[in-house]
Amino acid sequence: MKNAGPEMQVDIGGLIIKNPVLTASGTFGYGSEYVPYLDITRLGAIIAKGVSLEPRAGNKPPRIMETPCGMLNAIGLENPGVHAFIKEKLPFLRQFSVPVIANVFGETIDDFKRVTELLSESKGVDGLEINISCPNVKKGGIIFGSDPDMAHAVTREVKRLTDLPVIIKLTPNVTDICLIAETVEEGGADAVSLINTLTGMSVDIERRIPHLANVTGGLSGPAVKPIALRMVWQVAKRVKIPVIGIGGIMNASDALEFLIVGARAVQIGTANFINPSATTDIIDGIEDYLKRHNIDDINDLIGTFDEEGNAC
């Protein structure tokens, strides 16, 4: 049964989701952690913590450090590996009738291919987000995301092996994010998501040592929002595939900024740590906004940004 509210459904590269609010990988665990705090069935989709071919122990502690209006993390993609993910985590995630998107990480192109195959065969996921942008691991990740040829190659190889919608997650740690976005579009990506975290660091001046054992970490939270928004706006103008906006979204107003400049959907990351029901609060806030502005369908709002400011 459909309620009388505005239409919130969007299409993110062949995956139809009931509203444009997703969880950002690595900030929502494997779902179970949040069950006591929100109605998970209301989410547009769940993007799980990144998964690699083999289990990864992650980086040494300390792994996080707060910085003004944001946080640095260097978790190092701790995860139980794709086999355990399929066997132990997916069945739980599936019970909510919410699309599940796996976030895939690899150190080599072969890793990406193998994980893609295993996840596609498992029939347990509805889409793949390919993480070619993790700044916190020694090998893989960002290396693929910052070299256009490598980004193209990973996209093409992954697409060849799966019928699932493929979202390529981009790093902001590049000179021209639009170039990478165009390249992965050419490689066959169904959508792009951006941004992953910005590489940063923080120093303990008393001891003259880094605050993070990994020395550098990825910056997230409100501090990155203006940069994320600018990048989403630029990329949305350059590519035809859907763009999913990520970065410092704390509330519905932040999410609406991204949608207006062209994001087809948004992911909520760090906000989940501060308010475990941030995602559902944002869904409610977007709906209220649409009602207030008499917009019947969210797709009539997406990309309506008036750069020249002529509308008023």
Place this chain on the structure above:
Amino acid sequence: MNGKIVKNQQISAGHFLLRVTLAESFKTPMPGQFVMMRDPGRIDPLLGRPFGVYGFERSQEEVTVEILYKVVGKGTLVLSRLRESDFVEVLGPYGRAFDTYPEAGKVVFICGGIGVAPITYLAQHYRSLAAARDVELICYYGASKAENLVGIEKLKRICSRVFTSTDDGSHGFQGLITERFSADISSYAAGSSKIYACGPRSMLKELSELVAGNSVFCQILMEERMACGIGACLGCTVLLKDGGGRGEHARVCMEGPVFNIGDIHWG
């Protein structure tokens, strides 16, 4: 959930006692569990800060949570500036509690600095266990100087004996509390004694060496920086021994903050 501050009082230089009332739906914390607190109006500081529960009362309409904290940085400074009637966000109670045994013979608490807060709540819990009346509660409490032995009066009311140490000798033994404790260690037999500790990492590490090779029950509360407090971010991990020597990570907010001392890989 948002709570209302009824008291946020400096009790000695840099140390504050905060009392907050919350809706009665707030669960009763078990000793060792913690809450995440933040000033709800701010995005700087952004994340909640973890604090062990120091006191808790439940009435019909509301509950009162007490924390004892030391100002060490931005988060605790902002907290110390909140006034009566201000709102503070309190999430929790989170984490694994201490295991308690009403039949224990001697219960020994070892605390360093602000580690006294969660230990006091645990001691009070022991005192309230009806079956534990015969249990002897003994506390070793160390701080840098006498003024920093915050909450010592309350501890004295709960425990039958309280030994102290200070770095400058201004109260009790001069030196580390682990040194003071080690002088008595032979009187705590493995079968009938339980040891609980909370304090700086260096103190806990020292303690782990003192009790190594002895099968005495010893649980400690570990501190790490946290983001989510509920197991989702993997930011708060500590290394555990796994036999293979490589170490395995455990989340302080989920598998902890209470750990068996023998399980920690001190690195």
